[in-house]
Amino acid sequence: MAWTKPIPVVEKVMKPFWEGLKNHRFLLMKCNECGAWYWPATYCRNHRNKPFFGSLSWTDASGQGKIISFNVTRVAMRPAFKDETPYVYALIQLSEGPIISSNIINCPAESVHIDMPVRVVYRDVAEINLTIPYFEPL
């Protein structure tokens, strides 16, 4: 099926994240000095930083977390999502701490709830040469 949804903007600074997804690896930025985790690209808030993002390294993370809030779209606001309704869009607090948002898939929308444990699912989309990270119940 043709990809008609908005194509993510891959910022240069986020390229390692997107390259990781292609290899089905879920990378977050981790501080080399204090171990704090970040997503998206962020300077470490705990101390002085090396230039640009030099104090941090893209590091394999669990790809797991829990839902902290969500909504269920019943009426699509854009045609590209018409066949997806009802779909769940959720805020996920990853086990390492940062928050990401994505769709919760492979389960009925009614079963989704706050604190639900979830894990990343990779969908390779050849057409746009990207892998999109969705989440499903753990």
Add this chain to the structure above:
Amino acid sequence: METHRLSGKYAIAGLGMVVGVPEKELAKRKADLPGHPMLEHAIPSPVLDLSAKDLEAEAARRSIEDAGLSNQDIDGAVHVHGGPRSGRGVVEHMDAFPRMLGLPVNFYYHCGRGGGWGTIGIITALSFLELGLAKYVVIAGSREDWTRSHRRDVREQGVRGQVNLASVAGMWGPTFGRTAAAHDHSMFATRHRHEYGTTEEQFGAGAIQVRAWACKNPLALMYGRPATMEDYLASPMYIAPYHLMDMAVTTDGAVAFVLTSIERARDCPKPPVAVLGIGYGDAQGGQWWEGAAHYTRLPVAKAKEAAFGQAGIAIQDIDVAQFYDCFTAELILQLEDYGWCAKGEGGAYIEAGHIGPGGATPANTSGGLLSAYHLADMTGLSEAIFQLRGEAQERQVPNARISLVTGHGGEVFAPGMCSIHTSLVLGRP
């Protein structure tokens, strides 16, 4: 209480606005309410031969006239807008109202973030006034969302709501169907319901009470359409937990106002509306590790402390509040965060009928963003001016002397959204 040295030093001397009302509806209202002062601000939507920049120039012209000034008096201008948002540039037009009106300005530039237009415009203008670089500054903002979203080609494509399709750098959510502001803002509602047991009916009570105000304002989109709880519960569930009635209206329109010293404002024909306090809060710094806590409150604390401190007021001094009500959760959150009730009790506070006509905390008396017109925080700002001048007609809060106007918004690079809160205290000297 002590006040800040700038508190009351500057005032709003003129207000100009144009608000789109669907064409047939406007004709009916004009026939039903001949000469109603609020309808002087009405224009037919769609705006057809006009665009947002033209509405803005017209609002600016009216604000100068309302202040009893001529274009030659205006020596500063600020265009306010939503800032970098999905698919929109910083400014959406390459022309400016000072050019169209021939205003001899010493400075003109633009600012704003999300729904924080007017208050940020005042902060900007104050620096020039305070430095003696300007005497009269016009601050203006506009949008043409109704016309844009009702275009036949847009509708036929199946596009609903605000029309802003493209993604910009830093924007994360659109790929996942984050296509409407409700996709971000309803996260607050879901989380609040989870933590505090806030009910669907309590969200509905906010929508219904603000609607009741709109029914007293013939300029409001939802004028003449009172709503009951049955109506609310039957309102289409677009993005659960949000019904259509939980979401702001889209509007064409513009608001402009003239800011000057209190002395100069006193020489203008309309009663001055003094700027008593301004505060600003931003959640960006802590957002990522606050986790879930971020989604049950807005960054009100610092904004309130600054604005109320400068004005030397406490919450009980506010006669009428104009909350940024882009969605119903924002009403609940702000009532709690400002301290009208404890955290978690905002739903019950609204359910008791406090914010509607006759309530203890009259709020969003124009009908707000939910039911009147969405001109960002300029909706609340214009309404505060009407209330403090005693020009609010059927919805006038008796002897209103102090009004709070809030703004909310920011860059929406989901999940890091809407990080700002602006707090403006206006008063009748």
